[in-house]
Amino acid sequence: MDMGGILVYVLLFLPTLLSYIFLRRTHKRKPQQRAKLPPGSMGWPYIGETLQLYSKDPNVFFAAKQKSYGEIFKTHILGCPCVMLASPEAARFVLVTEAHLFKPTYPKSKEQMIGPSALFFHQGNYHTRIRKLVQGSLAPDSIRKLIPNIEAVTVSTLESWAGGHVVNTYNEMKKFSFDVGILAIFGSLDAYHREELKKNYCIVDKGYNSFPTNIPGTPYHNAVLARKRLSQILSEIISERREMRVVEKDILGCLMNSKDEKGNILTEDQIADNIIGVLFAAKDTTASVLTWILKYFHDDPKLLEAVKAEQKAIYESNDEGKQPLTWAQTRKMVLTQRVILESLRMASIISFTFREAVVDVEYKGYLIPKGWKVMPLFRNIHHDPGLFPDPHKFDPSRFEVAPKPNTFMPFGNGAHACPGNELAKLEMLILIHHLVTKFRWEVVGPQSGIQYGPFPVPQHGLPARFWKESGKQTQHGCA
Ligand code: HEM
Known part of the structure; x- marks a missing residue:
C-alpha cells in the first residue's frame, strides 16, 4: 500500500479507532478483560472486501471465511465495517435476546424508495x-x-x-x-386500481436495485416518480373506503x-x-x-x-x-x-440479514463496536x-x-x-x-x-x- 493509501485508510478508520480507545478508557476494564475485535480481514481501504463478495458466489465467500476464522469474524463491505455471525447462538443473541442493542439498517436510497x-x-x-x-x-x-x-x-x-x-x-x-x-x-380490489398498482410497482421494482441518481430517464429516477404515483393510488383507495365506510x-x-x-x-x-x-x-x-x-x-x-x-x-x-x-x-x-x-x-434465499450495533457490544469476549453492521448468516447455519x-x-x-x-x-x-x-x-x-x-x-x-x-x-x-x-x-x- 502506498502512503496515499495508508493516509486514506487512517482517515477512514480514525473514528472507529478513537471510539475504540475511548471505549477502552471509559469501561476501565482490567487488561485481561478487554474485548478484542473478532478475527478476519478488512480488505482494501474503503472497498474492503466488497469485490471479493460480489465477484463470486456470496456463499463461497462466507463459507471460506467461516473456515478460516470460525463462527464470528469481521470484514468490510459496501463501505461498512461488519461482524458476521455464523452460529445459531450468535444469531439468537443479535435477533432475539439482545435485539434492543441492534437496530435494523438499510441503505438510505432503498429506505426512501419503499417509504421511511x-x-x-x-x-x-x-x-x-x-x-x-x-x-x-x-x-x-x-x-x-x-x-x-x-x-x-x-x-x-x-x-x-x-x-x-x-x-x-x-x-x-x-x-x-x-x-x-x-x-x-x-x-378484493377493483381491476383499475389493481392494474395501476401493478404497473407502477413494476417500475419501482426495476429501479430499486439500480444506481441512485436523479437524472431523468434513469431507472432510479423513473422509480422515484412511480413511487409517488403509488402513494396517490393508495390515497384514492383509502378515500373510497372512507367514503363507503368499509370496515x-x-x-x-x-x-x-x-x-x-x-x-x-x-x-x-x-x-x-x-x-x-x-x-x-x-x-x-x-x-x-x-x-x-x-x-x-x-x-x-x-x-x-x-x-x-x-x-x-x-x-x-x-x-x-x-x-x-x-x-x-x-x-x-x-x-x-x-x-x-x-x-x-x-x-x-435470504442468506443473511443486516443489523447495526447501537452501542458497543461484547459477545463471547469479542467487541462489536457501535455503528458496525452485524450480519447473522442464515445460509451458513442452514x-x-x-x-x-x-x-x-x-x-x-x-x-x-x-x-x-x-x-x-x-x-x-x-x-x-x-x-x-x-x-x-x-x-x-x-x-x-x-x-x-x-x-x-x-x-x-x-x-x-x-x-x-x-x-x-x-x-x-x-x-x-x-x-x-x-x-x-x-x-x-x-x-
Ligand atoms: C418464502 C417467502 C418469504 C421469506 C423467505 C421471508 C423471509 C423473511 C425474513 C428472513 C424476514 C426477517 C428479516 C430480518 O430479520 O431482517 C422477513 C420479514 C418480513 N416479512 Fe417475510 N418472507 C417471506 C414472505 C413474506 C410474505 C408473503 C409477507 C407478507 C405478506 C412477508 C412480510 C414480511 C414483513 C412485513 C417483514 C418485516 C417484519 C418486521 O420487521 O417486523 N414476508 N421475511
Whole structure:
C-alpha cells in the first residue's frame, strides 16, 4: 500500500479507532478483560472486501471465511465495517435476546424508495404497533379465509402458462406472489386500481436495485416518480373506503382503523409506506422459493411422483378438483410441507440479514463496536453439517423431526421475524396442489447455475414449458 493509501485508510478508520480507545478508557476494564475485535480481514481501504463478495458466489465467500476464522469474524463491505455471525447462538443473541442493542439498517436510497415509515426500518413502539396490525391480518385465522381467492389466482396464473410456450418461471411466480400479496392487503380490489398498482410497482421494482441518481430517464429516477404515483393510488383507495365506510380486516383495513393509546390514527404516508413495504417483503421472496421448488422437482422425478400422489388423493376427494381446497386439507399435505421446508433450507434465499450495533457490544469476549453492521448468516447455519447432516443433499425427510430450536431461520427470528410466513407457505401449497394435479412441464435450456437479483434463483429464472393435462393423462401423471 502506498502512503496515499495508508493516509486514506487512517482517515477512514480514525473514528472507529478513537471510539475504540475511548471505549477502552471509559469501561476501565482490567487488561485481561478487554474485548478484542473478532478475527478476519478488512480488505482494501474503503472497498474492503466488497469485490471479493460480489465477484463470486456470496456463499463461497462466507463459507471460506467461516473456515478460516470460525463462527464470528469481521470484514468490510459496501463501505461498512461488519461482524458476521455464523452460529445459531450468535444469531439468537443479535435477533432475539439482545435485539434492543441492534437496530435494523438499510441503505438510505432503498429506505426512501419503499417509504421511511415501513415497519422493518423501525424498532420500539412504532414497530410493535404496526407489526401487531400486520401480524393479525396474516395470522392463520385470517388467511384461511383467503383460500378460495388464492385458488382462483393460482388457476388463472397456471392457465396463462399452458400451451407449451416458454415462460420465465421466476417472472411468472413474481406475478403470482404479487397478486396474492394484493389479496392479503386489500381483500378484493377493483381491476383499475389493481392494474395501476401493478404497473407502477413494476417500475419501482426495476429501479430499486439500480444506481441512485436523479437524472431523468434513469431507472432510479423513473422509480422515484412511480413511487409517488403509488402513494396517490393508495390515497384514492383509502378515500373510497372512507367514503363507503368499509370496515375490513385485511391489512389496509387494520392500518386505517388503528388508533394508538392517545387516539391518534396513522397518516396516509405511514399507511402507504407499510403497504409498499409488505408487498416488497412478500413478492420476490415467495417467487424465488417457488422457482426453486420447481427446480428441485425437476431434479428428482421420484419426489415429484410422491408429491403428486399426495396431492392427487386430495384432488380426488374433492370430486376431481370441483370442490374448493379447505384449510384442513392444506394441513394434511405432509410431504409437500416438508418439500417446502427443505427448499427454504437448501435455497436459503435470504442468506443473511443486516443489523447495526447501537452501542458497543461484547459477545463471547469479542467487541462489536457501535455503528458496525452485524450480519447473522442464515445460509451458513442452514448448511452446517453438524446441524443438517449432508447439507447439500435435497432431502425433505430430514424435516420428519423438527430442527433444533434457533437453527432453522428461513423467516428470520425474534422481533422482526417474518409475519407473512404462514401466508407464504399456504400460497406455495396451493400452487403446488394445482400444478402437479393438472399440469406437466419441462425445463428449457441449461439446468444448473444460479443468478442473484438480489435473491438467488435458478439461472435465467428457470425457463420452462407448461402443458395442461387432460383428466385421463393427469391420473397417470407424467410431468
Ligand atoms: C418464502 C417467502 C418469504 C421469506 C423467505 C421471508 C423471509 C423473511 C425474513 C428472513 C424476514 C426477517 C428479516 C430480518 O430479520 O431482517 C422477513 C420479514 C418480513 N416479512 Fe417475510 N418472507 C417471506 C414472505 C413474506 C410474505 C408473503 C409477507 C407478507 C405478506 C412477508 C412480510 C414480511 C414483513 C412485513 C417483514 C418485516 C417484519 C418486521 O420487521 O417486523 N414476508 N421475511
